[in-house]
Structure formats: C-alpha cells, structure tokens
Amino acid sequence: MSLFDRIKSVFTGEEEQQEENKVEQQELSTYEEGLEKSRKSFTRRFKEMMANFRYEDEEFFEELEDLLIESDVGFEATMEISDKMRYEAKVENIRTVEDAERVLVRTMIEMYEETNPNYIEFNKNPKGLTVLLFVGVNGVGKTTTIAKLAHQLIEEGNSVMLAAGDTFRAGAIQQLEVWGDRVGAEVVSTEQGGDPSAVVFDALKQAEEKKIDYLLVDTAGRLQNKKNLMDELAKMNRVIEREIPDAPHETLLVLDATTGQNALNQAKQFQEVTNITGIALTKMDGTAKGGIVFAIGKELNIPVKFVGLGESMNDLHEFSSEKFAYGLFKDLVS
Template sequence: MPEVDIREVDSAEVEAPPVEVPESEIPAVVVPPEKAPQEQPEAEVPPVAAHVTAQEEKLGFFSRLRRGLGRTSDNLVQGLGNLFLGRKEIDDELFEELESRLLMADVGVDATLDIIRRLTQRVSRKELTRPEALHGALREELLALLQPCEQPLDVRGHKPYVILMVGVNGVGKTTTIGKLAKHYMESGKSVMLAAGDTFRAAAVEQLQVWGERNNVPVVAQHTGADSASVLFDALQAARAREVDVLIADTAGRLHNKDNLMEELKKVVRVMGKIDPSAPHEVMLVLDAGTGQNALAQAEHFQQWVGVSGITLTKLDGTAKGGIIFAIAKKLALPIRFIGVGEAVDDLRPFQAEQFIKALFDNDNAPV
C-alpha cells in the first residue's frame, strides 16, 4: 500500500486535466485517525481558531450569529428607523432610498426589485399606510424570500450517503468538511473523509488533521493523483466499512475553466459506477464576501454538475451578507449550512427565521 506523498505541484499541474482513469488503479491509503499528522496545516484555513476564547465558546450560536452578521446588519438594516422617522407618507422617494440600501448590501437586482414590488403592492392595498410600518414589512418580505431555502440535509436513505464538496479556491471547502464531520459525528453518524483535492500540496494533510481531530478515517493518495480514482476508492472503502456518511473533498477550481469542470463531471461519473445514485448531495461552498460573483459561480457549477445544496461561509467577515437573498431569489437552491466564524460550532444548519432575527436584532426599529 503506497504512502501518502505530500509534494508541491506547480500551477501548470493544477490547470491540466488528469488522464482519464475509469476506476482506481492505485489503491488509496485509508489513514486511521491515530496515524494522522499532528502538525498544523496551511495557516490560511486553520482547522480551528486557536484564538477562540473560552468566553466566545460559551456564547450561544444565536449570539455568535448576531455578532457575525454585524457588518451586514450595519449595511442593510441599521438606521432603517432613521430612514422612516419623520416622514409623513410612503412615497416614491422613500422606496428609492430603500432600494438603494438593499442593492448596496448585495441583495441583488432581482431580489431587490421583487421586494420593492411586493411592498408597493401592500401600500396600494392600504395594508401599509405609515412609513414606520415598512420596517416590519421589509422584515417579513426578507423572511418569506429565505424560507423556501430552509431545507436541512437528510442523510438517511443511503449508506453511505455521499456528499461531494465543490467550489472555487479559497472558499473554505476543506475546513467546512471538517466541521461537517463533527456535526454528523455528534448526531450519531459514522463518517469517512475522502481527500479528493490532490492538486494542493497541503490539502491532504489538512484533511488528515481534521480526521484525527474528529476521530474519523481519511482516504487519500499522493499529491497529483487522479481525484476520481481517490473518490472511487473512498466510496468502496465506505461501503465495505458500512459508513453512514462519506464527505468527499475536491480541488478548488475556477468555474469558468472548462477542463477543470470536465474533471469534476468525471468524478461524478466514476462514483456512479459503484452507486448509480451517488453523489447524493453536490454541496457548493460559497464565500459570502465574494458578493454577486458567488451567483456566477453557482450558476456555472449548477450547469456542470447539478448543485443540490449550498453552504455559505465567512458571513462574519463581510458586509455583503445580503448575497444570501440574491442566492435565494436567483438560484432557489437549498441553503444547507451557514458559517459565521472559525470555530467548529460556527457552522450550523441554516434557519431562515433565526437568520432574520439576528440580522434585525440590533436595529433601532421604530415603535
């Protein structure tokens, strides 16, 4: 059985599509938790935030969510009371200012126009007569936009249930995998990880650290190996061990690079040779800080591999969290998880009402 060989690969290797290998020719290494490396992987995406204080760990998730959405709240809802205060009527000027605020918060053109249209209709029906009433009405419309996307991922029905993680470079896929592993372990599921990101030298090592931390096995090959081959072996191993959930990493790839997207399609085809229904979830990881570019990423990945769910990360580091509304309106895909920090518990299943409450919680709402 070959050892996992961690080596640097240059950018040319990353761009080049792998040779077509319909099934695994090199047996993958299943790394048991106790043999995983102890050293810290690349600093830009640490497995856990070492600086998380004991006080922060004691905060409930809602408190962390509210804090994480602080910049988005400042950009979107803070000061709405002042916008409505002193106005005697709801007029076109008020709607124009509200529209500008929504667009500046990356809510997106389609979602913004839909919200303004629905609010205008409510004014026409005399349901809203005072400017202050728009505050509550806006909150209701934003909630209504998100609620259809609140669809928790149910991993029952297949064993193993295969989650294929996809996304561009730097969105936090590997870190998200580690947090998902913890989430499913805590819910009583057995988990296996597959190191399908064979281009980035530190990716295998990073995933092994997560495996050791969560006490789950990691299937890996050497850097530069065929990703489809690794995931083929991982699915075989997961079936043999009767694992509940297999979470498969893939290399970050630009959504507009056709050769890399073709390689992703190959991964799906190869896994289907073992289980025609696999992968059961193609989870696209998006960085909230990329704003409207996240929509373009999602549309391309959806076109190539059929995205079935979204995890939105890094909501705590951006004022562009309004992108979640653009995603809900434009894509109508389930939002499975949201991330509002670096700690393991800062990734949670998406709940629309909780999200809206956290967003509006610190606003000086009119009374």
C-alpha cells in the same frame, strides 16, 4: 403560522417548553452573534434612511433600493421588495416609520419562504454509506466546511471518512489530514497531482469495507478551466455512481458570503457543469452585507443547507430561515 409570526413569537418569548428551548435559544444566539456585522450595518443604515421617511416620496424608495443592492440582496429581489413597498404605501398600509419597518421585514421574509421552503435535512442513504461531494472555487471554505460537518456528524455518533479530492493545490491534502486528525475522521488521499477519481474510488472501497456512515469528498474547484472541471466532476460522479447508484446523495456548492455578486456568478457556472443540490454559505460572520441569502433565494433555484458563522469546528449550522431572519432583523422587529 407564517414565518413572520413565528419570528415574532421568538422575539416576544412566547414559547412554552423551556428545556427544549434552551438548545433553540443557543442556536438563536449563535445566529445573532454570527450576523452581528450585517445586522448592525443594515439596521443603522435603515434607521438613518427612515429618519426622513415620507411614504409619498419616490426618493425614499430609490434610497431603499440602493440600500438593498448594497446589502447584496440582488437586483431581482430588490425590485420585488421595493415594488411591494410602493404598493403598500399606495394602499395606505404604510404611514409611519414602524409600518415601513414591519412591511419591509415581512416582505423580505415571505419572499424568501415562498421560493425556498425551510429545507434543512440533506439527502441520506437509508441503507448504508452516504456520499457528500463538496465543490466550489479555491478559498471559499470547502475544506473547513467538510471538517466542521464531519465534526458535527461524529458528535452525533456517526462514523465519517474524508476523501482528499483536491489533489491540485499545494498543501490541500495536508490541510485535510490535519482536520481529519482533529475531528477524528480517517482521511484517504494520494500524492499531490494524483487523479482525484482514483482517491474517490479508494475511499469508497475503504468506507464500504469499514461500514462508514458518511464519506465527505473534497475537490479542487478550478472554474478557470471549465471543460477540465466538468470532465473531472463527471468522472468522479461516474466512479461514485458505479459503486452506489444513488450517490452522491448531495453535491454541495460552497460559496463565500463576503464575495457578494461573485458568489452568484460562481453558482451559475457550477450549475452548468454539475448538478448542485444545496449550498453551504460560508463566512456570514465576516460580511456586513447579509442580504446575499435573499439573492440566492431569488436567483438560484438551490436551497441553502448550511451557513458558516465562524472559523472554529462548531461554527457550521444547518440553515434556518427563521433564525437567519432573526439574526438579521432583530433590531427592526422588536
């Protein structure tokens, strides 16, 4: 079944196993709520545009391109989508407003799925300690995302330790300690200005001694000084690898969805300094331009593994392209 059909079945409520679906339904409404701003803005503008829809009208396709660009879908993805729409109109698959809506949603979803299989699980160490490194510029939501994930992992019955590797920014260590208290994870730290690699080294030793399941490492992502950042991350990676050869099991880049094209630029720069294995896209609840996921899918070869849909402990979700598409296009497909 294609992704589009699966979403359709969600919309039309064809699912059978009621109990199991309760959790699924809950997750769906979380996406629905989290993406409300984006959905409302996209749907309203799309409907406005469609009010004077004429399939043979080039102006329509140009307006569509503007709408997609303004929704952060990104240039490459926008062009691919509008070309596909033009083609479908030419071969007469689009005649009515409903046709146009259906083809648009299907095109966007299939384009995403083609380049990004729905990859949720992150790499784990089957034998012991799993190390996850979090990178990203100041303010994107690294520390909050670490806290949210720690909370999730602890709820699932794992033991979690946090390493305060952002020794640069004032208050960063305390912020992580407060979160650690709140979610019930021990925090390993040093004084402000200390060597982050030394913190990581300490944390690794303690985590192994205490047979911890997950070590989440916070960092100070100072892109301003790329050489410095590269050296710092390389050193951390060396320390980690020496202890556990397969680690870090993931290096997650945290991106703030409200920063649009900037987020893409950050991703490209971080890819130059370290091996990014996944993205945590935060603040999706705070943007009315939900298209950023499509731009990431098209322009970066990195799977989105988590989305942040709010500020509280429970607002981090494993990324699901189906649920995401549902949250974004619900009002167009139904």
